Amino acid sequence: MDSGWVKLHRKITDSRVFQNDGLFKVWIWCLCRASHKKEWVILKTGKGNIEVEVEPGQFVFGRNSASKNLRMPPSSIRNRMEKLKNIGNLDIKQDNQYSLITIINWHTYQVIENKEDRKEDKQRTGKGQAKDTYKNDKNDKNDIKHIVEFMNSILETEYKTTTAKTNQLIHARLNEGFTVENFKTVILKKHKEWRYNPDMVKFLRPETLFGVKFESYLNQHENNPEKEKLEKIQTAIEYLTEKEVERKSV
Structure with a gap:
């Protein structure tokens, strides 16, 4: 996520975000952090490594790492992220171990190819x-x-x-x-x-x-141990029920 580029529309200077220096800085950082393709991200946790799937326009967020990158107190970053959520710029999905950020309408203004691009391709x-x-x-x-x-x-x-x-x-x-x-x-x-x-x-x-x-x-279908376990339990219950019915009918 540290390479490549993102698009900024000129109208951003008319937005509410642009009027607040700190908020604008956090917003640009979010745009730069967002993934441009579907991928798996490895996270280190107290229980070992976990894999998190992110879609285009999403990224995994941690206040402490963001604080180091943005040189802001974690509390300020939290407040500004909530502000961006409230005004409809992003969505925050929280987990026990991480937060997943989704940029709202990412595809609307991050489409790379346009008519001029296609015209140049033909030439x-x-x-x-x-x-x-x-x-x-x-x-x-x-x-x-x-x-x-x-x-x-x-x-x-x-x-x-x-x-x-x-x-x-x-x-x-x-x-x-x-x-x-x-x-x-x-x-x-x-x-x-x-x-x-x-x-x-x-x-x-x-x-x-x-x-x-x-x-x-x-294309291999993965085994589902929990499903197999439930099916075995269900089969056992049906068998015991059937035997009980037979016993009572004697």
């Missing part, structure tokens, strides 16, 4: 296309780095982002149209399934996770 030269190829390669490298770092954080491993085989596997799946979020889903699914299985835990590695079975892993 690209060979030189421009070469630049796009370079940009795509750079994006792939960034995605690979993000995927490997996410995998290491979940599996508690130290795989390198520069390993040729790992790069080749991830690049192949990206070329097939799979997304970074698809990789995260596979990592989380197989980690949950294999981490306590001594015969399978050794397969929590790039060669297995990102290989030819990647798509089947992605």
Whole structure:
């Protein structure tokens, strides 16, 4: 979230937020913190790491970290965030361990592509296309780095982002149209399934996770232990009820 840019409309100078320096500073910080795509964020808590899914226009908020970044007292930040919520700029969903901030109408004014962009796309030269190829390669490298770092954080491993085989596997799946979020889903699914299985835990590695079975892993239905437990209890109750009816009818 520290790279890229956000759009600001000129009308922002006429808004209530602009009239208050402190409030405006917090609002701009929120816009810069918001995610531009759907992704999973790793948070460190007293009970270990947790994964939080954020949508475009959302970010995970903590008063203490915000206080350091904005150089404001936590109480001032809390009051200004509540003010932004009350005037309809954002929404705050609180949890025991974190708060999830949603920028209201994010998609309305953060759409990157417009008519001029499309017109320029049609007029690209060979030189421009070469630049796009370079940009795509750079994006792939960034995605690979993000995927490997996410995998290491979940599996508690130290795989390198520069390993040729790992790069080749991830690049192949990206070329097939799979997304970074698809990789995260596979990592989380197989980690949950294999981490306590001594015969399978050794397969929590790039060669297995990102290989030819990647798509089947992605579409694999997860087991629901709680649901299975409830079904077994229900079956047992029905069986005992049936036996009781039979006993009384004798």
